[in-house]
Amino acid sequence: MQNESSRVPRWVFIVGMSLSAFVLLLVLVVLFFPWDTLREPVNRYVSEKTGRKFEITRRLDVDLGWRSATIKLDGIEFANPSWARDPYLVKAERAEVDLRLWPLLRQKVVIPRLMLASPTVGLQMEKDGRRTWALGKDTSDEGTVPTIGLVQVDRGGIDFLAAHLGVDLHADVDFDSARGEMPLHYRIKGTYQRQPLTAQGRTGNVLQLTEAGQPPFPLEIDAAAGQTKLKAKGTVATLSGLDGIDATFDVRGQSLGDLYRLLGIALPETSPYALSGRLQKTAALWEVKGMKGKLGLSDIGGDMQFDQGQKTPRLGGSLRSAVMDMDDLGPLIGLPPTERSAKAVEGVTPPPSVDQVKKSSRSGDKVLPTATLDFERLRAMNADVRYTADRIRNVRDIPLDKGSVHVKLQDGVLTLDPLDLGVASGRLAGAIRIDATQSPADIRASLEIRAMQLNRLIPKVETLRTSFGRLDGRINLSGRGNSVASWLGGASGDVSAITGRGEFSNLLLEFMGLDGAEIVKFLLGGDNNVTLRCAAVAFDVNKGVMAGRSLVFDTADTVFHAEGQANLSNETLDFIVRQEPKDMSILSLRTPLVIGGTFGSPSGGVKAAPLAARGLVALALGAINPLLALAATIETGPGVDADCQEVLKRARQPISKAATDGAAKGKAAKQ
Template structure:
């Protein structure tokens, strides 16, 4: 009867039962199969397919599942290609490899998990794309690179070489379960981007190269590359692409400009810095939130974003300082930091300072540091910066500052640029077209409402109501540094002032009117009215020629002529004071201002002064009292036409100066 029931069952059920029995038999066969007998054939097969020696040295075992297999090798050696520096790609005491079976049909190797015991790894990348970890005979074919999910090791060493990238690193790894969630420690030595690198830290025992859906991988690092020091702790979800980063960091160094070769972010040269914040990476977007720290003597805070998704990376953000120190601005224009700024950050070796740099030949002082055109073209940017207060301003009474920095296809613009100066402001734009070499540089700046008393603190202490200054700078030209740009720039520079008052002492000494000095000493300080003043220059290829140089007060008019050579950095001016009243004991004679920007000199013209001296000597031989007659000033000075003076100062002369000024104004946003 049982036989009849079996015969009466459907055919499909009989086939299913046979299939199950076959699988059971196959499972038993695989479970007890002497896999080690295939060690030799496997060694020969892999060696032939890859073109290099592969050997499981002691024992082979395999576990088969529905989706994959687990290969256990007791002793494994896999040679590198002949062109590699290290003899082995991998050499380990033991290896356990999970392999997906179905991708093998299309000759793809997918390894969800790789466990190595005491391995040594030799990784090398060449400029033509060859890499030692490609498994085909053509090691430049990315299709032969295995996809690895998790790597687990218990110690060992790794070498990585990429000469064309300036990378040559050696890492030693050790494993200790007593370290809790970070049992794997590492030490790295070598060179990165051409700079000496050392690093140490701890990680979890499973390195997630590509492991979607896995918990974050913990990581700590303390690294130094050159003079840059990084400490960070956090998690990574995809180590191969450095994705899913959540970390806190502390970063120190001599200048932010040194990060360009390390990270590819084109930041300006700065004073030594110490920064901290929260770092996050998702895909191609890097974000820093809660950034805070110091740049030299200045505090800095804000948020930044660096997006590498586009064809050209883009940096954006907003930065602010409660207090910005003037000593920290030098590196931005090619000057080394001052001694104060260089030593402001603890734990950072101070760079060469301005006091340690020898003065250039001829006493020149304009910065000659070349613009880095490669950096200008390396990325685009849009960053806003504001400083609530500026300190240590010395001769320039800056109060506050703000600027929006944009970099687009090699063109750098500072627009708007807004600085509080002496109760007024300096505002405008600067444009540097780094797509050209030398760069096309244009500066258009306006000075408005600056208080004279703030420029000359000694006047401010008198309590006098002093005049206000207005002015402008419109310069354009080509250059690769501040010095050679100014040395060839053309345009217009002017400073003008209307009525005001200032203490008597300054004009008295400037006019050398001896009688007024005596009256000042006898009567005390009196106010002298400033009628008007104008200092205006036509600039033609670095030569600043005064077109209107006039200072008109109630007791004297000063007229000046001359030039300042921005290329040679020399001064050549003659100032002629013309007192407006008759005064005794006057030695009125033209004053000469010469020398260099770094070492100016002043004096009086000898001939007129000598003539008066000889006259006094001759008259003195007749009667000593007559000698005073030679010092009596007849007062030929007349009030200047202030309206005409200011009008002339406001108009650059036609020609190169006018054309250069017009080009400079084109730097501003329209």
């Protein structure tokens, strides 16, 4: 009885044997099924579903598994949509496609691996969202785009066209196992962002488009787009989002501003550059670490980050120059680089220099930069970057020592705050604000001049080298414009500079006063300094016209009073300087000095009428007695000391309402 109860029921045995036989039969069918008989039905089915011709030209075979299948195609032709430029999406001698089975139940195509032998691939996307690799009849439907993991290519060509992005590229690839860990070689030629592009390099034998969990594959590239050249070597985890980049790079070109068209990073215009460092990317965050190199004649280094994951991309970082060359500042305010800067970086075609531009420009006498602000760039991203220059060289006309600036760009509003420059042993400090959300831009500047030394402020004037005194002042301007020139041409506000006691070159004063006796004394006894009691240069600025409100230079020898204006719009000068000597002198032909001309070509001279009157008197007296002619040149010294307190008081505050209002808006640049 016990043996009978422990026996397996006959029906269970029969069912088990039947299932085993079925499984065995199914395995045999899978192993020996003539898959090629399905080739024509598959061709018709895919062609009908996609709306374009699909054909396996020679043979179809399948290795079927529980979770996936490997489809082997001997000869494949898959046409592009009728709107595409290239006739085929893919045409290859052989192809292998690993296909996940279960996602097919959700009408999702997942291809973990795709191998193509000698392919011709035609990829194209349109502005309206259509793309040739979408497998449905509606090629703009995201749901019809397959997920592709690893791609292996053995000799072939790939075309990619996206006219609305300015991209039209052709790549030739070939595989050679003798090349070690990077056997796949590629060459690319075409246009990128509407600039000519060429590139070549090597990668691993498998391109990882989206497959996760795979080791990063190696990549080398040597590319040139327009005047920008890039060399990089490292690894990439996935190509679809360029994720997991870890590479060293060397990039150089005519201006960092060119990278906006290539990468979408709104950097300022600069002199030619060459930079190297380590580039890493995780998700939407790009990081450059240990960057170093040159901007024209200046060195630069630091770390930068570019976050594309925010609604508006954000650039951040900290940069430093051990030595910054003054010639490299021009492009930042719209001027071409100097010839020295233009030729400073090896391997970069020099851009037109400021000297070349002047020669070819009809308005070469213009000084203020006319390059317009690029509003699109200022609205393209946000930024928070700090820059410091430990030493500034090649200062020539402007004796800068060092400088630093904190650059912020938020929703189209650019601020330089604080801006701090060491000038002539003193400081120029403050803030500049540019609101590019308005057109013309609302531009405000508030700068303070502190303790600049006169003998360093104008180092080219030999007679000032022994002078000393402290210069203080301020610039508070506001207005609208799309360039430095247009802004200043319509700006209003306050500009002033004042100085107290010091010493000044006697020779310079006597030349300005045309005092022959003092010049003779100098030739016999040498130059001597005279006491500077006070000086003020202050302007009310109204819509670009700088009207002098306190223009006084008072020394123990002479007091100078000036009146007139400078026009920032047409860049003209119109001043008269009157000298009032405090001592009696002979051989003096003192007469008002006239300063005119333009900023680029100023002119100076004596006012003709008073000088001619003195000359006629001297001529008439000389006809009676030559010694009497000297009487016409005797200066009795009617000048008196200026009221320095009043001079400095007038210099400190604007008078007109327009200047006062403009200065108040300018001060608002400081946060």
